[in-house]
Amino acid sequence: MEKASELRQFSELREHERTDFDTPVLFSNDNLENHHRAMMQNFSDKGMYFESNEYIRPGSTVYVKTINYCSVNKCEVRWCSRINAEGKEVFGIGLQCEL
Numbered sequence: 001m002e003k004a005s006e007l008r009q010f011s012e013l014r015e016h017e018r019t020d021f022d023t024p025v026l027f028s029n030d031n032l033e034n035h036h037r038a039m040m041q042n043f044s045d046k047g048m049y050f051e052s053n054e055y056i057r058p059g060s061t062v063y064v065k066t067i068n069y070c071s072v073n074k075c076e077v078r079w080c081s082r083i084n085a086e087g088k089e090v091f092g093i094g095l096q097c098e099l
Helices: 003-012
Strands: 019-028 036-043 047-052 061-066 071-085 088-098
Touching (some): 019 047, 061 088
Antiparallel strands (some): 019 036, 019 061, 036 047, 047 088, 061 071, 071 088
């Protein structure tokens, strides 16, 4: 199965429509004093997707703060997958959040 077809099928399984939204975020599993940087790619009514150099174990609770907006969300990591990013170790991370 080709990649575009796989992505389309995965997209059709989603319960909530995604909104593209590229913005930097900070995330932490305890508080925002010990944080990591990431780049949010999209969000929905119930979650978000971002990319980071850090692996986060699925099932973990994280707090996500958007840098350019004053919001902090408590989220559960639903999945974390290594993605191809020009030879860099980057992870795509799907989160279910209390928005």
